[in-house]
Each structure stands twice: as C-alpha cells, then as structure tokens.
Amino acid sequence: MRVALAQMKVVPGMPKRNVENMLSMISEAKNNGVQLIVFPEMCVGGYLLGDKWLDDEYCEYLMSFNEMLRKASEGIAIAYGNIFVDNEINLRNGDKEIHPNKDGRSRKYNAVYVFENGKPAKRKVENKILPEGIQPKLLLPNYRIFDDERYFFSLKDIARDFNVDLKEIVQPFLLNLDGKEEYVGVELCEDLWCEEYRENLNALNITKILIENGAETICNLSSSPWTFGKNKARDKRVLFLKKETGESFVPFFYVNCTGVQNNGKNIVTFDGGSTIYDNNGQPILFAKEAYKQELILFETNQKFENKFRNENTKIAQKYLAIIEGLKYLKDITGAVADPKVVIGLSGGIDSALVASLCVIAFGKQNVFSVNMPTKYNSDKTKSAAKFVADKLGIKYSVVPIQSMAELNEEVLDSADLDGTGKKLSVLNIENVQAKIRGTSLLSNLASKYGAIFTNNGNKLETALGYATLYGDVGGAIAPIADLTKIEVVELAKFLNKEIFQKEVIPNVLLPDKLWRFGEEQIQPSAELKEKQIDPMKFVYHCALLDAVTDYQKKSPSVVMQWFIDGVLHKKLDEYLFPITGENVGLDLMKRWGVTNSEEFLKDLGWFFPLVQKNVFKRVQAPPIIITSKSSYGYDIRESMLPFEKTTKEEELKRFILENIKEYTPRC
Structure with missing residues (x-):
C-alpha cells in the first residue's frame, strides 16, 4: 500500500484556503501513485475556533466542503478531520428518542471522514448508530487550551446513549486499494493519549479495540500543539499502545498539522512531527522539518531502520515557536x-x-x-x-x-x-x-x-x-x-x-x-x-x-x-x-x-x-x-x-x- 501523510498548514477560519490546499495535495498524491492520503484533525476549518463550534450554521458551512472532498476521492482513498453535525441520528436508527448533545444543543462530533472512489468508506461491520464513512473522536481533552467536552459528543458518549459496547461501534474501514482489501483503523489526536483515560481499571484504548476488530493499519489524525519534548512524548505514547496490544500491534501512521491557531488569549503553534511507526511501535520515517508543510510518501512493504530524532535545544525550539507565532x-x-x-x-x-x-x-x-x-x-x-x-x-x-x-x-x-x-x-x-x-x-x-x-x-x-x-x-x-x-x-x-x-x-x-x-x-x-x-x-x-x-x-x-x-x-x-x-x-x-x-x-x-x-x-x-x-x-x-x-x-x-x-x- 502506498500511503501519503499530508502534514498540511491549517489556517483556522479559512476553510476555502484549507480545502484548496487539500485538493492540491490530493492531486500530488494521485500523481505519485498513492492509494491512501491522510490529513490532520479538523483540517477543514481549524481546531481552535472557540464558540464558533456552537454556531450550527457555521458548522454546516464547514460540512459543505465535504462534497468537494468526496468528489476528489475518485481513484484514491482519503481520510481527513472535520466537524459532523448529526441531525439524522433518529432517521438512521428509526426511533423517536431525542439524541442531543450534552448541553441540549445539536449533537456534534469531532470526526474523521473516510472516502474512497467518491463514496463513504464501509466499515468491516456496519451499524446504524454511526453515519457511513465517519468516525467520531473517542477521547475529548478538557485541559490546558482544550475544550472538546464543551462542544463535542464523544464515541464513548454515543456508546452509552445506545447502551452498546464500544467494541460494537469501533470498527476499521474496509478499503479496496488497487484490488487488495485493507482494514484501516482511524482515530483522532487525544485517542493516542489514552493511558490516563481509565474505565474499569483499564485504559480507554481505541487503538487496541480497532486492532482486535481486524485493523491492519492505524491512522491517527492530530491537531496537536507544540511543546518542548512533544515528539518524545508522542513516541512514548505509541510504545504504550504497543505494550497494551502486544504482538498484534500494526503499523501506526501519525499525521499532525502545522501552522498557528489561537483562542483569543494565546497564540498556539503546531509543529507537525508526523511520523510512521512500525509494528514494534518504533519510528521509521518522520517529517523532515518542524512547522513545514510536507507530503510524506511511504510504501508499506518498504524496509526501514528505526530512526533517532535529532531535537533542537529547548531555547532553539522556543525561538521557532515565537517566530511562527509572529508570522501568524x-x-x-x-x-x-x-x-x-x-x-x-x-x-x-x-x-x-x-x-x-x-x-x-x-x-x-x-x-x-x-x-x-x-x-x-x-x-x-x-x-x-x-x-x-x-x-x-x-x-x-x-x-x-x-x-x-x-x-x-x-x-x-x-x-x-x-x-x-x-x-x-x-x-x-x-x-x-x-x-x-x-x-x-x-x-x-x-x-x-x-x-x-x-x-x-x-x-x-x-x-x-x-x-x-x-x-x-x-x-x-x-x-x-x-x-x-x-x-x-x-x-x-x-x-x-x-x-x-x-x-x-x-x-x-x-x-x-x-x-x-x-x-x-x-x-x-x-x-x-x-x-x-x-x-x-x-x-x-x-x-x-x-x-x-x-x-x-x-x-x-x-x-x-x-x-x-x-x-x-x-x-x-x-x-x-x-x-x-x-x-x-x-x-x-x-x-x-x-x-x-x-x-x-x-x-x-x-x-x-x-x-x-x-x-x-x-x-x-x-x-x-x-x-x-x-x-x-x-x-x-x-x-x-x-x-x-x-x-x-x-x-x-x-x-x-x-x-x-x-x-x-x-x-
């Protein structure tokens, strides 16, 4: 399988500009014979949008770009992050129960969209609870600058609402890549940082569930801000997933955005750091440079040696963050x-x-x-x-x-x-x-x-x-x-x-x-x-x-x-x-x-x-x-x-x- 990680610059509040960028990268991927291209979390409209997420009309506007991206998936599979407002949950399930967000507003998901050949991708085992080709985020961060719980309904919330086990609805997508079927699991950012999210004495590990349900590859779509030592922290988290999953661990593709976003009081930089990990949880290929947009191409049958990260000093990394913040x-x-x-x-x-x-x-x-x-x-x-x-x-x-x-x-x-x-x-x-x-x-x-x-x-x-x-x-x-x-x-x-x-x-x-x-x-x-x-x-x-x-x-x-x-x-x-x-x-x-x-x-x-x-x-x-x-x-x-x-x-x-x-x- 030939994969591309689209480490793209995301400009918050500028979906037209972001989608134009995505379409250009999809075209480049097709020209390079790529079968699956993976973009970052919330790459259509940006992640740090504040209470714009409570504006249903604006969310619908962001969702309107999905049609353009669906059409662009002809001849390729694409996975990307965007908002999903679930207004049809009752129709899918044939019930009359109200299924709002926890605040009584419209139910919204921070979600992955997966399209292939102009159609929503099928799950290995379909269900009526989740829409076709869409996977909501499981773990919603609610610390530091993050406020996901304020805006979004999680995969865990969905399972509780319908009284089903997570394993029933967390399914890999079945992609037909050049005539070969491949089960690809998708997850979002915080889903990687699952060690601290506990339930019944265990980590809420969506990666493990996806692999147990047949995933042969995992793609993590992130919008993860830079902090000093972040790449080492990401590597450590992947090793935790490997430890939890054991010998059945599969190649893990981590794609993060670059660029700068803000919450009104802070300017937040995103360094990229996109990385491909092997089935031992070791990094074998990563982005060439922090803060730079890059299309990372990878053949799954290629042989790579484990790579060591050469990190800049703490003060050098802070310098880069300030320069990126100013340029924003x-x-x-x-x-x-x-x-x-x-x-x-x-x-x-x-x-x-x-x-x-x-x-x-x-x-x-x-x-x-x-x-x-x-x-x-x-x-x-x-x-x-x-x-x-x-x-x-x-x-x-x-x-x-x-x-x-x-x-x-x-x-x-x-x-x-x-x-x-x-x-x-x-x-x-x-x-x-x-x-x-x-x-x-x-x-x-x-x-x-x-x-x-x-x-x-x-x-x-x-x-x-x-x-x-x-x-x-x-x-x-x-x-x-x-x-x-x-x-x-x-x-x-x-x-x-x-x-x-x-x-x-x-x-x-x-x-x-x-x-x-x-x-x-x-x-x-x-x-x-x-x-x-x-x-x-x-x-x-x-x-x-x-x-x-x-x-x-x-x-x-x-x-x-x-x-x-x-x-x-x-x-x-x-x-x-x-x-x-x-x-x-x-x-x-x-x-x-x-x-x-x-x-x-x-x-x-x-x-x-x-x-x-x-x-x-x-x-x-x-x-x-x-x-x-x-x-x-x-x-x-x-x-x-x-x-x-x-x-x-x-x-x-x-x-x-x-x-x-x-x-x-x-x-």
Whole structure:
C-alpha cells in the first residue's frame, strides 16, 4: 500500500484556503501513485475556533466542503478531520428518542471522514448508530487550551446513549486499494493519549479495540500543539499502545498539522512531527522539518531502520515557536502582507529581544523603533537602544516625553476630586510615564502608520504585575510573555550566536549565570525614578515561577516543604538546567540570601501574593505566544481573588521559624 501523510498548514477560519490546499495535495498524491492520503484533525476549518463550534450554521458551512472532498476521492482513498453535525441520528436508527448533545444543543462530533472512489468508506461491520464513512473522536481533552467536552459528543458518549459496547461501534474501514482489501483503523489526536483515560481499571484504548476488530493499519489524525519534548512524548505514547496490544500491534501512521491557531488569549503553534511507526511501535520515517508543510510518501512493504530524532535545544525550539507565532499575525486578520510593527525600544534586554524577533519574522522594513526617554533614562540605555536599532537596520526615532510627563503631572495635581489637595505619589508619577509611552505614543503611532505595537513584557513581569495597566500592559501581541527572564537572556545569546552570528543584542545587557553584572553593564530597570533597579531576585524567581505555573502546579506549601527537606536547590535546577545547562540552584539561593529562613519566608510572602494580586492585569493583557507547558492567558485560567494563606502554609511557616535558621542542602 502506498500511503501519503499530508502534514498540511491549517489556517483556522479559512476553510476555502484549507480545502484548496487539500485538493492540491490530493492531486500530488494521485500523481505519485498513492492509494491512501491522510490529513490532520479538523483540517477543514481549524481546531481552535472557540464558540464558533456552537454556531450550527457555521458548522454546516464547514460540512459543505465535504462534497468537494468526496468528489476528489475518485481513484484514491482519503481520510481527513472535520466537524459532523448529526441531525439524522433518529432517521438512521428509526426511533423517536431525542439524541442531543450534552448541553441540549445539536449533537456534534469531532470526526474523521473516510472516502474512497467518491463514496463513504464501509466499515468491516456496519451499524446504524454511526453515519457511513465517519468516525467520531473517542477521547475529548478538557485541559490546558482544550475544550472538546464543551462542544463535542464523544464515541464513548454515543456508546452509552445506545447502551452498546464500544467494541460494537469501533470498527476499521474496509478499503479496496488497487484490488487488495485493507482494514484501516482511524482515530483522532487525544485517542493516542489514552493511558490516563481509565474505565474499569483499564485504559480507554481505541487503538487496541480497532486492532482486535481486524485493523491492519492505524491512522491517527492530530491537531496537536507544540511543546518542548512533544515528539518524545508522542513516541512514548505509541510504545504504550504497543505494550497494551502486544504482538498484534500494526503499523501506526501519525499525521499532525502545522501552522498557528489561537483562542483569543494565546497564540498556539503546531509543529507537525508526523511520523510512521512500525509494528514494534518504533519510528521509521518522520517529517523532515518542524512547522513545514510536507507530503510524506511511504510504501508499506518498504524496509526501514528505526530512526533517532535529532531535537533542537529547548531555547532553539522556543525561538521557532515565537517566530511562527509572529508570522501568524497576518492570518488572524486575513491580510496578505506581514504587518508593520512599532516597538518601544528602551535599551533593555526585553525590547531588544522583541525587536530582533520581529525583524526575523517580518523583515527590517516593517519594524519601527521608538525610544521615549525622560530625565531618568541613562545615556547607557539610550546608547544600547540605538545600538540595537543600528545593528538590526531598522528605523529609530527618539521622542522625549519629559515635557509630556510634567504637563500630565501638573494637570493631574490640579484635579482636586475630594477637596484635600492630594498630589500624585511617586508611584503615580512612574505610572504616568508608562501610560504616556504605551497609550499616548505607541498606540497612536501604530495607528498613524497602519501598524501594530508589541507588548515587550516577559513572564516574570507578567506574573508579578511589574508593568503598568494602559501603559506597558498593552499591544497587539506579547511575543515573550511566556519566557522567564533567564529564558529572555538565553534566547538573546542564542540569537547573537546562532542567528545573527554577531553582537546585535548588546553584551552589556547580558548577566552571568547568577545574574551578576559588571560595572559597565546595564542592570534591568524601568527607569521611572532615580537609581531604580528591578526588585526581582532574577533566575531564582524564574525557577520559582516555573514551579508555580508548571502543568503540575506547585503551591507555597510545596516550596516550603522543599526548603525544609533541603531539596529546594535541586528543584530549582530541574527547571533551570534545560535552559542554562548548569546546576546553579544552591549558588542562586546564596546569591539572593534565601538560604536564611527568615529571608526565604519574607520573599515567599512577597512573591505569591503579588502573583495573585495581579490577575486583574493579566486578564486585560494581549494574547501570548505559548512556549511553555503552562502559559498565562487561557492556558492558565484565573479568577480575580484575594490572597489567603492556607492552614498548612501557616503551620509550615511556624515550623521553619522555630526549627530552621539556615537552609541545609541535601545531596
């Protein structure tokens, strides 16, 4: 059997464009003698469409493209993902019972469509419950950015509704490929990740059921976002299927989309990673390059050796994700050309990195930089900003705002709302400067030139609220808001060394591994008042934030227990080593003085309440490109709540104060 995996770029909300792409790939497959071509999950309209899935008319519109694809299946078998609104379930089953979705709306399936020679494919054993040539998804993810349970009815739900065993309705399709009959099982994305979905003490393993029912090949159609280590995770899942199925395991074809989608608050990248596995669950052929569309051709009787994946470093993979996310901006608006971008270039490392990334994504001709100094901005930072702009070859403008800040202060001081004659505080005056830069200048300059402006905040600032609402909490997109500060530094080093191969982001902005700066270097500062230095314990707080926001989120009491057990330095290194390549946890604790128990608790008492207190800023922030396993936006779903210590936290605090003066590391 000659198979093609269509690792295609899917553009959400653009079904005409997607189907044109599919038809082109089908034509190419036919020209190469392919008998079966397999496309990704929800490749017609995209996967992350939000509540568009609740719009029956829009779903019917997406389904209208099925006819075009059915006709294209003449002379070939095709499998692809699309929505199916099951309005004829009563007619098929000859009953008068109502069969709605679980929310009372129309029953919808995230489904695989299988056509061959212009007709829906037949199952090995047909049933009246499921429509011809259509297989719904069994496992509906309901975590991170996924909301399948909100919109779709699963294969498991169908079996329960009709009181039948899954094995009765999970059947492979019978395809006649050049005169030879082949039983092909199809499944969707999460169906591969079945180990955690349990029923009657067993995994809900559709792959095993399909093989037991005669499948000679399994095709998994995915819309699976990139995260670091995702390919290894996919390989591990296939090995689990092999273990569950034993010697009867069959070749497994995994096809994933490329491109970028969004949920309104996050920009989500899809890396592809399409892979063919042999009947031992080992990868033998995979896509050549992440994020690239590719038609992968494969003869089932070919002999391949097992392949080893050469993966990029963590920071290199995050770089690719950010560039893909930025390039997606034109797809959000349906534009043909890349956007023009206005960047506030302060002379700090964050804005220098964002400017560099935007030049790589959009070209230097589309990037405009603006430096907006007051009397608090040093010559060093102004020189650093100019250095970056010159090295990138972008337009650079200096717009001083000291007079605007003074005028705003005068006007606001004269407004006596409560009759007390109250004047602006130092913090108020700092925020006025930030708001002038973000709201008065950057947003209006972007509007003037038909451009967008960027949010330059990193993840640590986003978490702690170290930014001004309606000032630097603004912009169309937040390219680095899922990078901690140490990741910002490491990505800057990566760009200088690997991409630019010269100093573009100034070395004076780059600290050593313990966040120490030389005399001539520039420490991070908002420069909103005299001698201001950012208050964070950098690198230490970065690792702490990773622990707090990780997929398996850690509470203050967990961090305190690590301190008590003498393993906090090791836990810090677990988060830092994949980025820095060094174990620096204990040295960091000493550098910031948090080996002292009182200082450690004081810092925790500052850090955690600030994270909770600043939810109100995060919910108003622009969309963030996801680069971690748990990003602010819609990945981490937050409510605006006060901070309150738990009883356990109070007990652990007392224990530390009464029993531990200095941290004792355990090897």
